[in-house]
Amino acid sequence: MSSTATNDKPRNRVTAGQPNNVIAGFIKRNVEVISISASILVLATIFSILNPRFATIENLQNLLNQAGLPLIIAVGATFVILIGSIDLSVEGVMSASGMAFVLMSANSRGGTDFGFWAYVVAIGLAATLGFFSGVLFTKVKVPSFIVTLGMWYVGLGIATVLFGTDTMPFLTNDDLSTWASQQNLGMPNNFLLGLLVAILGALLLRFTSFGRVTLAVGNNEEIARGNGLKVNRNKVTIFVLAGAISGIAGIVATIQLGAVNPTIAAGNLFIALPAVVIGGTSLAGGKGSMLGTVLGVILLTTLTNGLTLADVSPNFKTAVSGAILILAIVITAWSQRDRLRISK
Amino acid sequence: MTPAKKSNGLPVIALTNIEKSFGTNKAVKGVSFSLNPGEVVGLIGENGAGKSTLLKILTGMYQPDAGSIEVNGKTVKFRNPRDSIAAGIGVVHQEQSLFTNLTVAENIAMNSGKGSSASTKFGIYRWNKIYQDAKTTLEAIGSKLDPKTVVNQLGFVDRQMVEIARAVSADAGADGSSLVILDEPTSVLEKHETEVLEKEIRKLKNFGAVIFVSHRLDEIMRNCERILVMRDGELVADLKTTEVNEKQLFKLMIGHDSRAEASTHKSIDPKETAAIEVKALTRKGKFSNVSFSVHSGRLTAIVGATGSGREELARALFGAEKIDSGSVLLAGKQIKSWRIPRAVKSGIGYVPSERKVEGIIGGFTASENLTLTHPGKSAIGPFLIPRARKKIAQDWFNALDVRPNDISQELGRFSGGNQQKVVMAKWLNSPELRVLILDHPLRGLDPGAAETVNAQIKRACKDGAAVILLADTLEEALEMGDQVLVMRDGEVTSSYDLAKQNPSTLDLLERMV
Numbered sequence: 001m002s003s004t005a006t007n008d009k010p011r012n013r014v015t016a017g018q019p020n021n022v023i024a025g026f027i028k029r030n031v032e033v034i035s036i037s038a039s040i041l042v043l044a045t046i047f048s049i050l051n052p053r054f055a056t057i058e059n060l061q062n063l064l065n066q067a068g069l070p071l072i073i074a075v076g077a078t079f080v081i082l083i084g085s086i087d088l089s090v091e092g093v094m095s096a097s098g099m100a101f102v103l104m105s106a107n108s109r110g111g112t113d114f115g116f117w118a119y120v121v122a123i124g125l126a127a128t129l130g131f132f133s134g135v136l137f138t139k140v141k142v143p144s145f146i147v148t149l150g151m152w153y154v155g156l157g158i159a160t161v162l163f164g165t166d167t168m169p170f171l172t173n174d175d176l177s178t179w180a181s182q183q184n185l186g187m188p189n190n191f192l193l194g195l196l197v198a199i200l201g202a203l204l205l206r207f208t209s210f211g212r213v214t215l216a217v218g219n220n221e222e223i224a225r226g227n228g229l230k231v232n233r234n235k236v237t238i239f240v241l242a243g244a245i246s247g248i249a250g251i252v253a254t255i256q257l258g259a260v261n262p263t264i265a266a267g268n269l270f271i272a273l274p275a276v277v278i279g280g281t282s283l284a285g286g287k288g289s290m291l292g293t294v295l296g297v298i299l300l301t302t303l304t305n306g307l308t309l310a311d312v313s314p315n316f317k318t319a320v321s322g323a324i325l326i327l328a329i330v331i332t333a334w335s336q337r338d339r340l341r342i343s344k
Numbered sequence: 345m346t347p348a349k350k351s352n353g354l355p356v357i358a359l360t361n362i363e364k365s366f367g368t369n370k371a372v373k374g375v376s377f378s379l380n381p382g383e384v385v386g387l388i389g390e391n392g393a394g395k396s397t398l399l400k401i402l403t404g405m406y407q408p409d410a411g412s413i414e415v416n417g418k419t420v421k422f423r424n425p426r427d428s429i430a431a432g433i434g435v436v437h438q439e440q441s442l443f444t445n446l447t448v449a450e451n452i453a454m455n456s457g458k459g460s461s462a463s464t465k466f467g468i469y470r471w472n473k474i475y476q477d478a479k480t481t482l483e484a485i486g487s488k489l490d491p492k493t494v495v496n497q498l499g500f501v502d503r504q505m506v507e508i509a510r511a512v513s514a515d516a517g518a519d520g521s522s523l524v525i526l527d528e529p530t531s532v533l534e535k536h537e538t539e540v541l542e543k544e545i546r547k548l549k550n551f552g553a554v555i556f557v558s559h560r561l562d563e564i565m566r567n568c569e570r571i572l573v574m575r576d577g578e579l580v581a582d583l584k585t586t587e588v589n590e591k592q593l594f595k596l597m598i599g600h601d602s603r604a605e606a607s608t609h610k611s612i613d614p615k616e617t618a619a620i621e622v623k624a625l626t627r628k629g630k631f632s633n634v635s636f637s638v639h640s641g642r643l644t645a646i647v648g649a650t651g652s653g654r655e656e657l658a659r660a661l662f663g664a665e666k667i668d669s670g671s672v673l674l675a676g677k678q679i680k681s682w683r684i685p686r687a688v689k690s691g692i693g694y695v696p697s698e699r700k701v702e703g704i705i706g707g708f709t710a711s712e713n714l715t716l717t718h719p720g721k722s723a724i725g726p727f728l729i730p731r732a733r734k735k736i737a738q739d740w741f742n743a744l745d746v747r748p749n750d751i752s753q754e755l756g757r758f759s760g761g762n763q764q765k766v767v768m769a770k771w772l773n774s775p776e777l778r779v780l781i782l783d784h785p786l787r788g789l790d791p792g793a794a795e796t797v798n799a800q801i802k803r804a805c806k807d808g809a810a811v812i813l814l815a816d817t818l819e820e821a822l823e824m825g826d827q828v829l830v831m832r833d834g835e836v837t838s839s840y841d842l843a844k845q846n847p848s849t850l851d852l853l854e855r856m857v
Contacts, residue, residue: 209467216443216454223441226405227454228426286445 032280036295040302047306054309061188065181067301068190069252071294073272074279075194075201076245078293079238081276082205083218084285085137085144087239090246090272092155093129094265097122097250099159102260105176107169123247129155130243134236144239159262170259177258190252195294197245202290210237218285274325275300300325354417356381356553357402357433357523362411364397369748371397373577374411379523379553384545386564386585387557389574390597390792391761392747395557398574399527402555403435404428415523432522432552434511436529440503442495442510449478449491452510481509485544501540504529508544512551522552528559528788542567559790561590573597598792609826611843612639617676619810620692620779622661625670630656631834634670638779638810638827643801645813645825649856653834654814655697658783661812662694663687674778688717691778693771695785697814699760703767706756710746710766711737713755718774740769744796761793768800780804781812786820798824818849830855 027034047054073090080087103111104118114121129151136147171177180190205211213234217224224231249268254260279296281288303324307317358378364371372394379385389395400406402413404422413420415431422428442451453474478491487505495503511524526548529541545567548554558564564571565585573581573596581596618637626632631653638644648654659665661672663684672679674690687694696702704713714737715722722733737751744765746758755763764785771777782801786794801824805811815821821828828840830852837855840847 207469207471209469212446212450212454212469215445216450219443219445220441223443224454226403226425226435226437226441228424228429229454286443 032292033289033295036279036292036299040295040299043299043302043306047302047310050306050310054306059305059309061183061186063301063305064191065188066305067297068180068188068192068194069249069256070268070271070275070301071191071194071297072197072245072249072252073268074275074293074297075197075290076242076249077272077276078201078279078281078288078290079205079214080144080242081273081281081283082214082285082288083221083235083238084283085235085238086273086283087130087133087148087242087246088145088269089129089133089148089151089155089243090249090269091265092152092157092159093126093243093246094155094250094253094268095159095260095262096129096155096162097126097247098254098260098264099162099250099262100125101251102169102171102254103162106172108172108259109166109169119251122251123244125158126247126250127240127244130239130241130246131236133243134239137239138232138235156262163260163262168259168261171254176255180252180256190256193248193252194297197248198290198294205290210234214238215286218287220286270321270325271297271300271304274329278328299328355379355414356383356416358414360412360414362398362401362413363409364401364406365409369750370577372401372408375574375577375579376411377572377579377582378414379555381552382549383570384549384554384556384568386568386571387555387574388559388561388564388571388593388597390790391759393574393597394577395574396527396759397577399435399525399555399557402428402433402523402525433525434513434522435525435527436504436507436511437527440500440507442503442506444494444496446495447491448482448489448493448495448498448506448509449475451495451506452478452481452491452513454510477513478509481513485509485512485547487544504541505544508548512548523555524548524551524553525555525557527557529556538563559788561593561791564593565590575599594791597790609842611826611841612642616640618673619675620661620812621673621676623671623673625657625660625672626668627653627656627660627665628668629834630665631660631831634831634834634836636827636829636836636839638812640778640808640810641805642826643805643811643813643824644827644829645815645821646829646831647815647818647821647852647856648831651833652831652856654831655783657831658694658781658812658814661687661779662692662781664694691774691776693774693777693780693809695764695767695771695780695782697784697787699763699767699787700756704755704763707754709752710741710755710758711751714740714751714766714769714773717770720773720775736773740766740773744769744800761789761797764789764793764797765800768797772800772804777804777807777809779810779812783814784816785813786816818852821852822847822849828852832856 044054053059073094077087077090101118101122103109104114104121106113133144133147133151136142137144180188182189184192205214213224213229213231216227216229217231217234221231250265253264253268257264275296276288276293277283277296278299279288279292279294281292304321307320312320355378360376362372362375375394375398387395387398397406401408401422404425404427407421407423413422415433420427420431422431443454446454475491482489482491482505485505485508487502487509489498489502489505495506498506507529508524508526511526512522526545529545542563545554545556556564556568568585571581571583571585571588571593572579573583573593575597616639619640621637623635625634634657636644646654646657656665660667660682663682663686667682672682674692679686679690700706705716708716711733715733719728719733720736722729722736734751740746741749741751746762746765748758755766758766768785771780780801785797785801789797801811801813813821813824815824822842826842828842828847829836830838830840832855840851
């Protein structure tokens, strides 16, 4: 007879079909989405009071325009973080792909316009860099943090070499260089592209073996191996996917600017990575959603946009953004504290 | 997922002269046996006897150095778990191996790579099919679980049922009968939960053969027709259950008779100050107003159901959990701002139930772990003396019969029972151990290791330590304790001095609920 044998209370057993539990259950399942949405509303209200210009259509479109690029990046980052890894190479990979894209399109330096192939080569280059990160991380077992930190500079280096010592190349095709900020459905194109990438990401996560194995690997890699899942292949695929998405982001960044230089992507990761975490994706892996990521990006973009409009001195803005970011992460991660979990 | 009935007379699995070594340590030495369809066979052996290694060979985690494996008459080579699953071998692991973030149905489908053929098309998930398949499998083993439930919502027994469903689902890919391996499926279960599970185990033989690994000999006797006994990497016996009794099995496993001694309960000398006295200790929401004292050389066992607060109390006494009010007195002296470093310095030892996470540093060698807290002669100030450390560790290894007897191996690689011996030694190495707090010290241990650990607990008592024990079972509490405290909902409901009183397990139970 065990000393705890008389504890007949079932442990958190699911009781279905009780109507008063339905609403509570819905809230409990979607607590992250609900709380981020609420935070966005609260922030928006505060900023509208501080500066009435915040709530104008013009500014909201501007806000979405700012959110487009981080959103694309955040989708790739969500996959990487879901297996408990991190990809710091994003900005370097973006530079490399952006540079390759401009130099192969009609640009101020002349050269041949490869048209469609410019996209293929730029994204392919980015995916290749992601592939190397993935293989080094999986096969050589270097932590993803270190591998991608190195790959960041490799990408930056490629961009610098391609840039050379000539003048800054800009896109000469006007249709292309104004595409990003043009509106469709009342929203800027780059944000719509971001949404499309996020929706594809969500479908990938929910309806493909790749997506489900990603969640399994993130939950417990050892168990995944023991179940005969192809863990290594999954991890490399994720880094290739994240690389390709960074490549798309690099192209969008150059189109937005209409030109390119090696530091074109600076500052994007600062929004994208925290947005993923604030969106409820656990840094330990195995838990997260694309919807959360989208909301996380909107939340942080609202913050940056609002602080600018609220006339916070640019000198302070950087530090304030950082401090608010730490606060947001602390609040999000609070519920995940565990005596037995050690963070390093 | 219909039970396989294709009995072609061939053994489901046959091992011939399987060998496996790690460095110089021969973990499995020439093991041969075969299982026929419909057989439920028990596999027993002490921690470190080679059972786990053998199972890992069967599941494709390890590759044998020599010998051959036949499944349904065909020679097979398992390069990885995938191969083993494809051959129809399913495992219910000792430590649960479900993806807690996924649904029941997905967990069942994720085995076997079946997920990539039957339930998916070009890698696209067909959720309805996955739910349907899971339902069929669950029904086949008699479970009514909803396949859409996420696993982290389930209790332990239900999780174990999912593991079993996953294990039997492996047979879908196999040609003939399949093999289900149950690796200590009951080691962390409560008694009534075990009964539910045992009923299911009996059904499993419809699917093929079953290997049932357990430390509880009574369970083995009840559920198995045949018993394989391993000792020191060898298969020392292959017997019909009707031909043996528990005592003989024990002897076969350990190599000698049980050394159980008649237990005596020490009484208190009223003039003596208690080694540790707790007054009105409260931690909001966990336990409240707890008072008791333990004298040097006495053992107080605390019993209670889940949620009784005894685990939190034990942790609080070690300074690992905050105390809201009340006081702790050590040898009559009140302790202020109670934190782990102060507790350790004051001569308190704590053996946690979460051994792997809180008890050991897996990447450190056994000798480093052993001398980590109380280095004794192996440190002078901040300077460590490796030679002295090795001597101390070697002495403990010999005294506690730790296997393998290699102090420089990483502790994470030892089996659970042997890790626990080292955790005990870590505290016993202090000459000034006053209070030893033990949180489920025997959890998951085989009878041999449990005996050694119990002997050490008794020795610590004899040497003057006051021991506080959170026992796994009421019998353990009554046998080991000089005093038994019963807790319910954070409060002490009664206290028995076993030198004077003789409560039954039923008496304790009544006060627990």
